[in-house]
Amino acid sequence: MPDEPVPQETKILIVDDTPANLDVLCQSLEPQGYGLSVASNGEAALALAPEIRPDLILLDVMMPGIDGFETCRRLKEMETTREIPIIFLTAKHDTEDIVRGFSLGCVDYIAKPFQYEEVLARIRTHLKLRYLARQLETRNRRLEDLNEMKNSFLGMASHDLRNPLATIQGFSRFLLNKGESLDQTERHRFLSSIHEVCGEMLALMNDLLDLSAIESGKLTLKPVRASFTEMIRSHAETYRVLASEKNLIIHMNLEDLPAFPFDARRLGQVVDNLLSNAVKFSPQGKNLFLGLDRRDSCARFVVRDEGPGLAPEEQARVFGPFEKLSPRPTAGEPSTGLGLAIAKKIVGIHGGTLRVESQKGRGATFICEIPMTGHDALPKGADKIG
Incomplete structure (x- = not known):
């Protein structure tokens, strides 16, 4: 975002009933590149301002009909125009009139006859102030x-950590108090449960740390020219074992794409998440379909399952953090609820897209497209996620 407002993107409304004054102001401001609109009286200004939403209004005080003071008052009462800065144009220098104008909401006065340098200086100052105010408002939002x-994360993370911690505390207390009475098999079962719960907690903490780094702009990409095809094939092979435990068959149709720069670790994280979800939400004995091809200048990776699918309203929420959707893991597999949110941000910072297509009861298809143009073509600042 530039530090100064761009004149070509800035609109100014000039309101004056004297054609000579309009000519002088237009001749002074047009060479600066401002977009100018004019109104010859207060009534016309009240009709035009809500329509064009100018960035600044230059308003003559002395006009027939509705004068500048009344026009200003009405503009400040309208929702669409009340935040627009107004500079009065006047030959009146009485303190009472000046105070009245400020009390009605004007930000400055320009005295007649106009001085070219003063007009430009005051306009630029108030346009910059409005521009900075908008930036501040955007940043505050x-x-x-x-x-x-953050508050949502803390609440949900605390909830998701409470049960595992209670399990660890309960099992460990039992082992401390009555562990000697257990045989080797029972002790192993208790320790295995503690180990499994610790793994779930660690996965949640890793996801929280990743998301925190992404949101704060501190997660750095390290793109290296490599084979996207081989990276996907390698990750897919590791999921064949998990898939076989549920009698799932993985069908792969991967085009051998030319190497291009990408962060293999982070995009591998995306691939793992898509494959893990496909296995996790697929019923026993179903099929998973993995595809990779080139679409224009992008590598297009597709994961399709035969699971429960997503309703339209859930598709709009599926990439949100900690979203609780109707599909549930079919074998009780754990889920942090953060994986797809992280995956979408990682893909986005590579300049790509991640979307879902689904119908309730007919499975889901996740489509990931990554530009193959390399790191040099990534958006400015794309070596960091934020």
């Missing part, structure tokens, strides 16, 4: 969103 997300 972003901070509010992040704070709300």
Whole structure:
């Protein structure tokens, strides 16, 4: 975002009933590149301002009909125009009139006859102030969103950690108090349960740390030219064992694409998440279909399952953190609820897209497209996620 407002993207409304004044102002401002609109009286200004939403209004005080003071008052009462800065154009220098204008909401005065340098200086100053105010408002909204997300994360993470911690505490207390009365098989079962629960907690903490790094812009990509095809094939092979435990058959149709730069670790994380979900939410004896081909300048990776599918309203939420959707893992597999949120952000920072197509009861298809143009073509700042 630039530090200054761009004149070509800035609109100014000039309101004056004197054609000579309009000519002078237009001749002064047009060479600067501002988008200019004019109104010859207060009534016309009140009709035009809500329509064009100017960034600044130059408003003559002395006009027939509705004068500048009344026009300003009405503009400040309208929802669509109340935040637009207004500079009065006037030959009146009485303190009472100046105070009245400020009390009605104007931000400045420009005295007649106009001085070219002064007009430009005052306009630029107030346009910059409005621009900075908008930036600050945008950043404040972003901070509010992040704070709300943080509170949501803390609440959900605390909830998701409470049960595993209670399990660990209960099993360990039992082992401390009565462990000597257990045989080797029972002790092994208790320790295995503690180990499994610790693994679930560690997975949740890793996901939370990844998401925190992404949101704060501290997760750095390390793209290296490599085979996207081989990376997917390698990760898919590790899931054949998990799939076989549920009698799932993995069908792969992977095109041998030319090597291009990407972060193999992070995109491998995306592939793992898509494959893990496909296995996790598929009933026994179903099929999984993996595809990879080239679409224009992108590598297109597709994972399709024969699971329960997603309703339209759930598809809009599937990439949100900690979203609780109707499909459940078919063998009780654990899930942190953060994987797809992280995957979408990683794909996005590579300049790609991740989306889902699904019908309830007919499985889900996740489509990941990654530009093959390499790291040099990534958006500015794309070596970091945030």
